[in-house]
Amino acid sequence: MQVSASTFETSPSIGSETDSLGGDTTTQVFAPLKTTILLLEDERVSICFIGTSCYSDYYPFSNILRQRVGAILGLKREQVVVFSSHNHSTATLTRANQFAGYLPDESATLRDDQLTDFGRKIVQQAEEEARHLRDNLVAVTVSWAVGHEGRISYNRKGRRADGSTYFIREEDRVLLGQDFNGDIDDHAPVVAFVDHAGRPVCFLVQFTAHPVTSYHPESPVTFGDYAQVACDDLSAAHGNAPVLFAQGCAGDINSKFFLLKAPPEERVKNATTLGHLLGETYIGASRSLAPSRSQDLGASWCHVTLPFTSIPSEHRLRNELGVVEMFLKRVAEGDESALVCLGLNAARSMSPKYRGKLVEPYQRWLHWALRFHAERRLHDVPTGVELMVGAFRIGDIGLVGLPCEPFLGIGRQIREGGVFPLTIPVGYMNDDVGYVPDGPNVGDNDYSSSYYRYTASFLPYRKPCGDLLASSGLRMLKELRRQAHHV
Numbered sequence: 178m179q180v181s182a183s184t185f186e187t188s189p190s191i192g193s194e195t196d197s198l199g200g201d202t203t204t205q206v207f208a209p210l211k212t213t214i215l216l217l218e219d220e221r222v223s224i225c226f227i228g229t230s231c232y233s234d235y236y237p238f239s240n241i242l243r244q245r246v247g248a249i250l251g252l253k254r255e256q257v258v259v260f261s262s263h264n265h266s267t268a269t270l271t272r273a274n275q276f277a278g279y280l281p282d283e284s285a286t287l288r289d290d291q292l293t294d295f296g297r298k299i300v301q302q303a304e305e306e307a308r309h310l311r312d313n314l315v316a317v318t319v320s321w322a323v324g325h326e327g328r329i330s331y332n333r334k335g336r337r338a339d340g341s342t343y344f345i346r347e348e349d350r351v352l353l354g355q356d357f358n359g360d361i362d363d364h365a366p367v368v369a370f371v372d373h374a375g376r377p378v379c380f381l382v383q384f385t386a387h388p389v390t391s392y393h394p395e396s397p398v399t400f401g402d403y404a405q406v407a408c409d410d411l412s413a414a415h416g417n418a419p420v421l422f423a424q425g426c427a428g429d430i431n432s433k434f435f436l437l438k439a440p441p442e443e444r445v446k447n448a449t450t451l452g453h454l455l456g457e458t459y460i461g462a463s464r465s466l467a468p469s470r471s472q473d474l475g476a477s478w479c480h481v482t483l484p485f486t487s488i489p490s491e492h493r494l495r496n497e498l499g500v501v502e503m504f505l506k507r508v509a510e511g512d513e514s515a516l517v518c519l520g521l522n523a524a525r526s527m528s529p530k531y532r533g534k535l536v537e538p539y540q541r542w543l544h545w546a547l548r549f550h551a552e553r554r555l556h557d558v559p560t561g562v563e564l565m566v567g568a569f570r571i572g573d574i575g576l577v578g579l580p581c582e583p584f585l586g587i588g589r590q591i592r593e594g595g596v597f598p599l600t601i602p603v604g605y606m607n608d609d610v611g612y613v614p615d616g617p618n619v620g621d622n623d624y625s626s627s628y629y630r631y632t633a634s635f636l637p638y639r640k641p642c643g644d645l646l647a648s649s650g651l652r653m654l655k656e657l658r659r660q661a662h663h664v
Contacts, residue, residue: 178217178218178219178316178317178318178319178370178472178473178474178572179217179218179219179314179315179316179317180215180216180217180218180314180315180317180370180378180379181215181216181310181311181312181313181314181315182213182214182215182216182310182370182378182379182418182419182421183213183214183306183309183310183313183419184211184212184213184214184412184419184420185211185212185302185303185305185306186209186210186211187209187210187211187212187295187298187299187302188206188209188210188399189203189206189210189267189268189293189294189295189399190203190206190268190294190295191203191204191205191206193268193269193293193294193295193399194268194269194293195267195268195269195394195397196232196265196269196394196397197394197395197397198394198531198534198535198537199394199395199530199531199534201394201395201396201397202397203268203397203398203399204396204397204398204441205398205399205441206398206399207391207398207399207400207441207445208399208400208401208405209399210229210230210231210264210267210399210401210405211230211401211405211408211409212227212228212229212230212299212302212303213227213228213379213408213419213420213421213422214226214227214246214303214306214307214310215227215228215379215381215419215421216250216310216311216314217474217571218314218474219472219473219474220473221473221474222473222474222475222476223250223252223256223474224256224257224258224474224476224569225246225247225250225252225256225257225258225307225310226258226260226381226421226423227242227243227246227257227258227259227260227303228259228260228261228262228421228422228423229259229260229261229262229299230262230264230267230401230402230404230405230422231261231264231267231268231270231295231299232261232263232264232267232269232270232609233259233260233261233270233299234259234260234261234263234580234605234606234607234608234609235270235271235273235608235609236281236282236283236284236285236286236580236607236608237271237273237285237286237287237291238270238271238287238292238296239259239607239608240254240283240284240285240286240607241286241287241292241300242257242259242299242300242303243257243258243259243607244257244286245300245303245304245307246303246304246307249304249307249308250307250310250311255476255478256476258567258569258578258606258607259606259607260421260422260423260424260578260603260605260606261424261605261606261609262388262401262402262404262405262422262424262605263387263388263424263427263582263604263605263609264388264400264401264402264404264405265387265388265389265391265392265402266388266391266392266397266398266399266400266401266402266448267399268293268295268399269293269295269296270292270293270295270296270299271287271291271292271293271296272291272292272293273287273291280559280562280610280634280635281562281563281564281565281580281608281610283565283608315372315378316372316373317370317371317372317378318370318371318468318469318472319368319369319370319371319468319469319472319571319572319573319574320368320369320371320466320467320468320469321366321367321368321369321466321467321469321573321574321598321599322366322367322369322462322463322465322466322467323364323365323366323367323462323599324364324365324366324367324458324459324461324462325363325364325365325458326363326365326384326454326455326458327358327361327363328451328454329386329403329432329433329451329454329455330358330361330362330363330384330385330386330430330431330432330433331345331350331357331358331359331361331430331431331433332345332358332359332360332361332429332430332585333345333346333387333429333430333431333435333625334429334618334621334623334625334626335349335353335623341520341622342520342621342622342623342626343517343520343522343623344521344522344623344624344625345357345359346435346436346522346524347433347434347435347436347437347524348436348438348524348525348526349522350433360585361385361386361430361585362385362425362426362430362585362588362589362592364383364384364385364425364592365382365383365384365455365458365459365462366382366383366462366599366601367380367381367382367411367459367462367463367466368380368381368382368571368574368599368601369463369466371466376415376416376418377415377418377463378418379418379419379420379421380411380412380415380418380419380420380421380459380463381420381421381423381571382407382408382411382420382421382422382423382459383422383423383424383425383601383603384404384407384422384424384425384455385424385425385426385427385430385585385588386403386425386427386430386431386432387427387430387431387432387435388401388402388403388404388405388424388432388448389402389431389432389435389436390402390403390432390433390434390435390437390444390447390448390451391441391444391445391447391448392435392436392444393436393437393441393444393526394527394531395527395528395531396441398441398444398445400445400448402432402448402452403432403448403449403451403452403455404422404424404452404455405422405452406448406449406451406452406453406455406456407422407452407453407455407456407458407459408420408421408422408456408459409452409456410452410453410456410457410459410460411456411459411460411463414460414463415463423576423578423601423603424603424604424605425588425601425602425603425604426579426583426584426585426586426587426588426589426591426602426603426604427582427583427585427604428581428582428583428584428585428587428604428612428613428614428625429584429585429614429618429625430585432448432451433447433451434447434448434451436524436526436527437526438525438526467598469571469572469573469574469598470572470573471572471573471661472572473570473572473661474569474570474571475569475570475657475660475661476567476568476569476570476657477567477568477569477653477656477657478565478566478567478568478653479565479566479649479652479653480563480564480565480566481563481564481565481566481645481646481649482561482562482563482564482645483561483562483563483564483613483638483642483643483645483646484560484561484638484639484642485558485559485560485561485562485635485636485637485638485639486636486637486638486639487558487636488546488549488550488555488558488636489546489637491547491550494543494546494547494550495547497519497539497543498540498543498544498547500518500519501518501519501536501539501540501543502540504518504533504536505533505536505537505540507529508529508530508532508533508536509529509530509533511529512529513525513529515529515532516532518536518539519536519539519622519627519630520621520622520623520624520627521535521536521539521623521624522623522624523535538630538631539630541633542629542630542631542632542633543630545633546636558636559634559635559636562610562635564579564580564581564610564646565580565607565608566578566579566580566646566649566650566653567606567607568650568653568654568657569657570597570654570657570658570661573597573598573599574597574598574599574600574601575595575596575597575599575600575601575654575657575658576600576601576602576603577591577600577601577602577603577647577650577651577653577654578603578604578606578607579602579603579604579605579606579613579646579650580605580606580607580608580609580610581604581605581608581609581610581611581612581613581643581646582604582605582609582611582612582613582625582628583602583604583613583615583643583646584612584613584614584615584618584625584643585615586614586615586616586617586618586643586644587602587613587615587643587644587646587647588602588604588647589602590615590644590647590648590651591647591650591651594647594651595651595654596651596654596655596658597654597658600654602647602650610635611628611629611631611632611635612625612626612628613638613642613643613646614626614638614642614643615641615642615643615644615647616640616641616642616643616644619637619638619639619640619641619642620637620640
């Protein structure tokens with residue numbers, strides 16, 4: 178196997194557009210955001226992974242990277258894969274509304290003039306780095322280890338005594354006591370590509386938690402959050418070797434201190450502290466690597482359709498619209514006690530105005546759903562969404578990539594059902610259609626479980642929902658193992 182890797186830095190300008198629903202722009206740039214390109218080749222297969230510290234999980238943007246980098250490397254689009262850490266402390270890459278929720282179009286792409294200045298810089302830099310990758314290919318062997326990090330993340334889905342669910346924000350987490358973590362994935366795998374002198378020339382790492390410690394939507398900053406800090410620490414420990422970060426199935430998992438009511442400097446300091454903890458874990462794992470028995474590659478893709486329920490009744494939709502309109506009236510009047518609406522619980526650190534922005538999409542979704550009843554078009558109601566799932570084999574390591582924000586339970590099924598010594602579940606690959614729950618979390622009313630309300634194209638998911646992603650990924654991994662045994 179041969180490998181070549183490179184990491185580059187990109188900084189948005191102060192005043193750049195962010196994901197803030199209130200139109201708030203970047204106020205401070207605490208550090209540039211890093212992108213790593215990793216080219217892997219054996220005698221039969223070539224794969225290029227691109228890992229970013231910003232919202233690259235959007236087909237119209239990720240396809241630009243895949244096409245441009247692929248053209249330089251002589252690879253087809255399906256041989257280039259874009260992973261996002263899903264870091265929230267970033268500027269946006271496109272002028273399109275990436276966060277509105279939409280049915281994915283695997284062929285969608287954008288023109289250069291539809292990119293922000295920040296997005297255009299990343300594409301240009303990626304092209305420049307790609308031109309040098311083949312010249313720097315190095316023969317390597319694959320080794321791996323798994324660290325365990327339980328100090329920096331927590332499960333953000335809470336259940337009340339009456340069975341209802343809610344989003345555990347930081348102000349709620351501290352009330353649960355004992356530095357609450359809940360059900361998390363503490364696996365911190367490290368994949369090392371080692372040259373003939375025994376030196377790691379680059380790494381691929383993964384962890385499961387939204388990087389949101391430095392984030393607040395009404396005071397946006399630019400910072401790579403815990404994930405970038407951890408990668409920097411591992412890189413520095415091994416002669417500045419490039420490190421590519423892949424985010425796990427973090428739909429219901431956060432890094433701690435999310436939406437803490439604190440100045441930007443304190444949020445960034447907290448994210449840095451968490452990053453050093455994970456970096457310490459990565460470095461420890463990198464000191465006890467196990468060699469892979471095989472040293473070749475494989476890749477596979479398949480479509481998976483996640484089913485929707487039928488559309489809610491007109492009566493229910495109108496009742497919910499009344500609840501939403503009353504909530505919007507209260508926050509418009511500055512009511513600080515208005516915090517909960519149809520299962521969404523806003524943070525007290527958010528202004529009433531911003532709480533309204535969080536709920537306005539609910540109003541749009543309800544009007545969209547009601548039109549099917551009013552126009553007698555129930556036969557046109559969408560029945561599901563089709564996602565493209567990828568599976569990859571790197572020696573003895575299997576990796577499943579999903580174009581969504583998968584819940585922890587999906588990742589756990591993939592890892593525990595894997596047929597390789599190490600199986601790594603990854604979300605936020607190429608695209609992000611929003612949160613996808615595993616079967617047990619389908620039907621709940623909290624923010625992540627009912628994300629369909631942020632779209633104008635989805636209905637509530639039907640069981641087994643995200644479990645279908647796990648089973649499809651596992652089938653592809655089994656086939657990749659079978660193919661490897663027949664080579």
